Amino acid sequence: MADPRESLERLLEEVPVASLAVVGEEGPAVSLVPWVRTRGPTRLWILVSELSAHTAALRKSPRAGVMVSEAYREGDPRSNHALTRVMLTVDARFVGREEARARGAEGLYRERFPIGETLLGLGDFHWVELSPVGSGGFVMGFGRAYRVGGDDLEELSHVMGK
DSSP: OHHHHHHHHHHHHHHEEEEEEEEETTTTEEEEOOOOTTTTTEEEEEEEEEEHHHHHHHHHHOEEEEEEOOOOOTTOTTGGGSOOOEEEEEEEEEEEEEHHTTTTTTHHHHHOTTTTTHHTTTTTTEEEEEEOSEEEEOOSTTTOOEEEEETSSOOEEEEEOO
């Protein structure tokens, strides 16, 4: 059976796109966002366009939700009910390009996403630092749910049913 800490780290290393949940003008909205992670403490970094609805929503209300999930696999008997995933509540902070570069986010983004070079050349793209708030959830399958916390998401505690 896989170690939960190793599974969480692998998920965060391998999955380059997250679901971002915000509260927009029309109510709740979800977007897919490419992201990178810095540590000490963990921060998730996204590059957002001024034209995106989630950008306006984050400017109005910086509290959001993020989910990173493994992809569905055809024929997987677990179906979509037991996909490995981590869910975090985050606070968003818009940061300047110099700060993102100094904190390592820009280099990581360019390395992970070849299109980053193009996006960073456009004036309407902005860096957003997402800071986890409180404890999140990590699911590895049926009966393998954990609360996750700590500065670098290193603290996991098994959630037991009644």
